[in-house]
Amino acid sequence: MHSKTLEVTVGLFMLAGFAALIVLALNVSGLTFSESKSSYTVYASFENIGGLTARSKVTVAGVAVGRVVDITLDKDEFAGVVEMAIESDYDQFTTDTTAAILTAGLLGEKYIGLISGADDEFLEDGAMIADTQSAIVLEELIGQFLFNNVNE
Amino acid sequence: MITWLRILGKSGLGWLAVNGRAGVFIVNTLCAVPNVRKGFPLLIKQLYAVGVLSLPIVVVSGLFIGMVMSLQGYSILVDYGSEQAVGQMVSLSLVRELGPVVTALLFAGRAGSSLTAEIGLMKATEQITSLEMLGVDPLRYVMAPRLLAGFIALPILTMIFNVVGIWGGSLVAVDWLGVYDGSFWANMQAATDFKIDVLNGVIKSVAFAFVVTWIAVFQGHDLTPTSEGIGRATTKTVVYSSLAVLGLDFILTAVMFGDF
Numbered sequence: 001m002h003s004k005t006l007e008v009t010v011g012l013f014m015l016a017g018f019a020a021l022i023v024l025a026l027n028v029s030g031l032t033f034s035e036s037k038s039s040y041t042v043y044a045s046f047e048n049i050g051g052l053t054a055r056s057k058v059t060v061a062g063v064a065v066g067r068v069v070d071i072t073l074d075k076d077e078f079a080g081v082v083e084m085a086i087e088s089d090y091d092q093f094t095t096d097t098t099a100a101i102l103t104a105g106l107l108g109e110k111y112i113g114l115i116s117g118a119d120d121e122f123l124e125d126g127a128m129i130a131d132t133q134s135a136i137v138l139e140e141l142i143g144q145f146l147f148n149n150v151n152e
Numbered sequence: 153m154i155t156w157l158r159i160l161g162k163s164g165l166g167w168l169a170v171n172g173r174a175g176v177f178i179v180n181t182l183c184a185v186p187n188v189r190k191g192f193p194l195l196i197k198q199l200y201a202v203g204v205l206s207l208p209i210v211v212v213s214g215l216f217i218g219m220v221m222s223l224q225g226y227s228i229l230v231d232y233g234s235e236q237a238v239g240q241m242v243s244l245s246l247v248r249e250l251g252p253v254v255t256a257l258l259f260a261g262r263a264g265s266s267l268t269a270e271i272g273l274m275k276a277t278e279q280i281t282s283l284e285m286l287g288v289d290p291l292r293y294v295m296a297p298r299l300l301a302g303f304i305a306l307p308i309l310t311m312i313f314n315v316v317g318i319w320g321g322s323l324v325a326v327d328w329l330g331v332y333d334g335s336f337w338a339n340m341q342a343a344t345d346f347k348i349d350v351l352n353g354v355i356k357s358v359a360f361a362f363v364v365t366w367i368a369v370f371q372g373h374d375l376t377p378t379s380e381g382i383g384r385a386t387t388k389t390v391v392y393s394s395l396a397v398l399g400l401d402f403i404l405t406a407v408m409f410g411d412f
Contacts, residue, residue, distance in 0.1 A: 003193065010199045013207065017308025020315040021354070027337070028243050028318055029346040 039085040040125040044099040049080035050135030057111040065090040094119035101135035174370045184292040194297040202263045203305030214313035218320030236335035240343035242321035247353045251314040256360035260393035264368035268389040271372025272382035302365025310357035352408045364393040
């Protein structure tokens with residue numbers, strides 16, 4: 001084969017490889033270069049986080065507005081403290097916002113649902129959401145159900 | 153009894169010697185820094201032979217593997233009403249495991265065996281000896297371009313395999329079986345992490361490329377220069393590199409994804 005054609009073919013081959021890597025990065029793993037989209041941090045402590053993990057979604061009315069960054073244990077209260085990064089575009093959450101851990105479908109992933117309140121002041125960077133609703137753990141529900149049945 | 157011991161000792165020593173030769177070979181070849189101006193055309197030629205010519209088999213297998221996984225995954229997941237998870241199943245299994253491993257196995261069969269046979273035939277027809285007589289280092293002009301071409305080609309082939317496989321998966325799931333394409337891609341993007349999944353897959357394929365090409369070129373370099381020897385070495389290349397890829401894959405997976 002002519003050496004110029006050979007070089008061009010190999011060049012195309014290499015290019016196809018890099019293009020494939022870029023497709024994998026952007027399309028498949030959803031890597032965005034605007035990763036450092038400005039966000040602010042809000043905390044919420046739950047009695048039971050039940051399967052919530054870092055990178056879980058934070059939603060309002062089902063629309064994703066941020067991500068869970070970190071989950072730590074409050075050693076004094078034995079509560080799970082969830083650190084959330086919420087995009088700066090959505091900065092109008094009132095101070096009496098409630099946070100609940102919800103499940104997508106019966107067995108799906110856990111995510112945080114925020115419901116804004118009626119207060120005049122908005123949550124600021126580093127604020128703590130006071131009103132929280134823990135994850136519903138299926139085993140506990142079944143336990144309670146059985147216990148009530150026995151009591152009757 | 154003594155005979156058995158002797159046979160065992162002989163084969164053990166022989167095995168050690170082969171390993172030693174393989175180690176010396178790779179170090180010598182990689183240290184024989186090629187002349188960039190003269191070596192580059194050689195590398196391009198080998199990249200064409202090893203990489204571009206392996207493209208058809210890689211693309212076709214990737215397409216069908218992606219399609220089959222999508223079909224199988226759908227038929228299981230649809231029972232639980234979670235057929236949207238097909239996307240993440242296809243992408244995670246391809247990017248993490250099947251892509252690097254299957255491509256390496258195909259590469260061993262398609263390119264590795266031909267590398268061994270080619271070098272073996274060069275040795276049998278005394279082309280290698282002639283090069284030495286001419287004062288040309290065969291390690292630098294025959295082995296090194298082939299090794300480097302293998303190292304470069306396999307990771308690229310793996311990336312292409314992954315993309316084609318995922319495309320095939322979406323073809324079956326979205327276009328044929330009617331999974332909603334928004335949730336197909338969104339689930340995939342939510343589940344696949346660039347660093348953890350994609351980059352670890354690339355690291356795997358680089359490791360496989362090293363091992364497979366090393367085995368192929370060394371087997372060609374080390375064989376007995378007869379037609380029988382070439383046949384045996386070619387078989388050895390495919391068998392050894394397949395085993396090495398699968399074994400190495402387990403170790404790499406344990407290191408990358410095992411939580412300990």
